[in-house]
Structure formats: C-alpha cells, structure tokens
Amino acid sequence: xxxxxxxxxxxxxxxxxxxxxxxxxxxxxxxxxxxxxxxxxxxxxxxxxxxxxxxxxxxxxxxxxxxxxxxxxxxxxxxxxxxxxxxxxxxxxxxxxxxxxxxxxxxxxxxx
Amino acid sequence: xxxxxxxxxxxxxxxxxxxxxxxxxxxxxxxxxxxxxxxxxxxxxxxxxxxxxxxxxxxxxxxxxxxxxxxxxxxxxxxxxxxxxxxxxxxxxxxxxxxxxxxxxxxxxxxxxx
Numbered sequence: 095x096x097x098x099x100x101x102x103x104x105x106x107x108x109x110x111x112x113x114x115x116x117x118x119x120x121x122x123x124x125x126x127x128x129x130x131x132x133x134x135x136x137x138x139x140x141x142x143x144x145x146x147x148x149x150x151x152x153x154x155x156x157x158x159x160x161x162x163x164x165x166x167x168x169x170x171x172x173x174x175x176x177x178x179x180x181x182x183x184x185x186x187x188x189x190x191x192x193x194x195x196x197x198x199x200x201x202x203x204x205x206x
Numbered sequence: 207x208x209x210x211x212x213x214x215x216x217x218x219x220x221x222x223x224x225x226x227x228x229x230x231x232x233x234x235x236x237x238x239x240x241x242x243x244x245x246x247x248x249x250x251x252x253x254x255x256x257x258x259x260x261x262x263x264x265x266x267x268x269x270x271x272x273x274x275x276x277x278x279x280x281x282x283x284x285x286x287x288x289x290x291x292x293x294x295x296x297x298x299x300x301x302x303x304x305x306x307x308x309x310x311x312x313x314x315x316x317x318x319x320x
Contacts, residue, residue: 098248125307126307128307128308128309130311135294135313135314135316136313136314137210137212137296137298137311137312137313137314138296138298138309138311139311140308140309140310143307143308145307183249185249187307192237192254192256192261192262193251193254193262193264194251194309195248196248196249197248198246198247198248199248
C-alpha cells in the first residue's frame with residue numbers, strides 16, 4: 095500500500111520568505127503527483143499536477159518538483175504572503191487503479 | 207467556487223439516526239468520489255463512481271451506503287453511525303473521459319455523531 099508522508103506537519107514563516115514543503119511516498123510506481131491547498135473548513139483546491147514523466151511544474155510563485163526514483167516531491171513557494179496560509183496536501187496516484195493516496199498535510203502560517 | 211456543491215455543510219446526528227449527504231457537480235464530469243477526512247489522518251478514499259458505476263469500495267463499513275443516480279449527483283446514506291465516524295466528508299469529481307487527472311473538491315460536510 096502506498097504511504098505518503100509530509101514534513102513538516104506545521105510551519106510558520108514571516109512574510110516574504112521562500113519556503114519548501116516536502117512530500118515522500120513509498121511506492122515509486124506512480125502515475126502522477128498533485129499538490130493541493132485546503133483552507134480551514136473547506137475543500138481542496140488543486141495547485142499543481144506533475145505527471146510521472148515530468149520533473150517539475152510551475153504556476154506563479156509555486157514550483158513543484160518530482161524525483162520519482164527517490165520517492166520525493168517538493169513544493170517551493172516564493173515570496174510567501176499571508177494569503178498563502180493554509181494546509182498543503184500532496185497526493186499520488188499509482189500506475190494501476192483509480193485511487194489517490196494523500197499525505198496528512200503541512201499547515202502553513204505566513205506571519206505579516 | 208460553485209463547481210462542486212455539498213449539502214448540508216454541517217450535520218449533527220445521533221447514533222440511531224438516518225441521514226444523507228448530497229453532492230452535486232456542475233462541471234460535466236463523469237467520475238465522483240467520497241473521501242473521509244479525520245483530524246491528524248490522511249484523506250481516506252471511501253467510494254469511486256465512474257460513469258455512475260461504483261468502481262471502488264475501500265472496505266467501508268456497511269453503515270455508509272453510496273448512491274449515484276446520475277453522473278451529476280452523488281449521495282452518501284448514513285445509518286447507525288458511531289462517534290468515530292465524526293469527520294469532514296468531502297466529495298470530488300473528475301473528467302476521466304477528457305483524460306484530466308485533476309479532482310475538483312466540494313467544501314465538505316462536517317459531521318458530528320453523538
């Protein structure tokens with residue numbers, strides 16, 4: 095069974111800092127990996143999707159990388175803003191099946 | 207975001223009650239999902255429907271009963287729940303015919319079982 099781990103569980107940074115969130119997974123036979131954002135009491139919003147054949151994806155201040163062989167992905171957030179405060183989750187989909195495996199998330203607080 | 211809606215947003219029920227959660231997607235998608243999100247735990251996939259057919263049942267107790275009458279609507283019928291079933295229940299949809307991998311989530315129903 096795929097295990098997805100996110101470190102750290104919580105992170106607090108001052109506004110303007112660049113930061114990195116980590117995601118690791120045990121089964122490298124993945125189809126893709128996604129990063130989501132979840133605001134308190136709300137559903138998830140997809141931020142970036144990386145196919146297994148890709149190394150990274152970028153959207154604005156966000157950059158996600160994927161190292162499939164080592165079972166790792168990082169989400170880089172540049173010039174953090176208070177509005178970035180949320181929980182960030184990564185999810186992987188295996189080559190087989192229709193299931194997405196989620197991590198427990200990193201709760202980010204950006205202090206003005 | 208109104209692409210995927212869920213009702214009710216909050217629900218308190220006793221262990222002997224019967225209630226239903228509703229999910230509706232307005233995106234023209236053809237796959238729908240139920241997830242359970244408990245504190246300090248990863249999202250747990252419960253059920254998957256592709257083109258109205260159930261394709262995944264992740265060993266979910268029979269006190270949870272899904273129903274997908276059409277590709278736009280998904281229900282989760284609840285009966286004789288336990289306090290440990292208290293959680294945020296999230297619905298998601300995806301366009302598998304279009305090859306999209308992105309799931310669109312609803313805001314969730316916060317369930318408390320007393």
